Amino acid sequence: MIIDCHGHYTTAPAAHTGWRASQLAAFREGGRAPAYPAISDDEIRESIEQNQLRLLHERGADMTIFSPRASAMAHHEGDERVSRAWARACNDLIARVTGLFPETFAGVCQLPQSPGAGLGPSVAELERCVTELGFVGCNLNPDPSGGRWTSLPLTDRYWYPIFEKMTELDVPAMVHVSASCNPVFHATGAHYINADTTAFMQLIQGDLFADFPSLRLVIPHGGGAVPYHWGRYRGLADMLKKPPLSEHVMKNVFFDTCVYHQPGIDLLFEVVDVDNILFGSEMVGAVRGIDPETGCYFDDTKRYVDALSLTEADRAKVYSGNARRVYPRLDKALRARGL
Numbered sequence: 001m002i003i004d005c006h007g008h009y010t011t012a013p014a015a016h017t018g019w020r021a022s023q024l025a026a027f028r029e030g031g032r033a034p035a036y037p038a039i040s041d042d043e044i045r046e047s048i049e050q051n052q053l054r055l056l057h058e059r060g061a062d063m064t065i066f067s068p069r070a071s072a073m074a075h076h077e078g079d080e081r082v083s084r085a086w087a088r089a090c091n092d093l094i095a096r097v098t099g100l101f102p103e104t105f106a107g108v109c110q111l112p113q114s115p116g117a118g119l120g121p122s123v124a125e126l127e128r129c130v131t132e133l134g135f136v137g138c139n140l141n142p143d144p145s146g147g148r149w150t151s152l153p154l155t156d157r158y159w160y161p162i163f164e165k166m167t168e169l170d171v172p173a174m175v176h177v178s179a180s181c182n183p184v185f186h187a188t189g190a191h192y193i194n195a196d197t198t199a200f201m202q203l204i205q206g207d208l209f210a211d212f213p214s215l216r217l218v219i220p221h222g223g224g225a226v227p228y229h230w231g232r233y234r235g236l237a238d239m240l241k242k243p244p245l246s247e248h249v250m251k252n253v254f255f256d257t258c259v260y261h262q263p264g265i266d267l268l269f270e271v272v273d274v275d276n277i278l279f280g281s282e283m284v285g286a287v288r289g290i291d292p293e294t295g296c297y298f299d300d301t302k303r304y305v306d307a308l309s310l311t312e313a314d315r316a317k318v319y320s321g322n323a324r325r326v327y328p329r330l331d332k333a334l335r336a337r338g339l
């Protein structure tokens, strides 16, 4: 079985994204957002079948851990109340996808974060999504200011309420920023990769996993710049008098394979333990084109993993075993289906 740990509903029906535009317009004008539009099951089916489902089958994967479009979370827009309504609408839509395609999609929720606001609403929404909608994890934005980096590091006690709830529910978070409102950071080309790298360094500087030994964080996009600079991070941990990375962070931190070329995947597997790598493609997502050098889609990441000389046992870990370990609620659901 092949589980893609990183997919977003980037092809959501236009009425959903249109509602978001109206919601933000109403916020700016001081009015009330319109009622959420009716979206039919057929519209949802079509948006999935022609895109994620088709590509999943063409590329030979079986299922996707699926969350709302990350770049549209835009926690920096509106206020706390706006973020709450938007997260709820996005998560309810994901629940409809997982309801229509229960064998193919497992839900991961967007949190109603807002710059400077407490995490109470995020804790409540995570609980709702896991206990009522059957979701298996969440996306946690380390920078809800959208590229201004006004939040405290992930190791600060500010974040503890969400980590406590994640621990209680036994769900992981993917550390995932959203759109950038800072023009110096291109969203998917700079802000995403910066955030992945920044989060990892925060985890080295702090001691989060001493307080949350079972907490699990997935750092997407191959861990940002971390694998390429692995020696730098090992050296910094040493200078900061921290234990080796294998003990200090890598019992709790995982990287996906959203690295869109073979040499990058080769490097990832050379420096990061296979137990810490989850197959992911972020399809249909950030980089949608065809690589003229290979004639294949950049984000067809299974091709790169297939090209590695892994043992069958290691390949099974990357394709499904690690994901089932990091997302135990998904594992439980699969077991219930005899898988």
Ligand SMILES: [Zn+2]
Binding pocket: 006, 008, 070, 176, 220, 282, 285
């Ligand atoms: Zn993503």
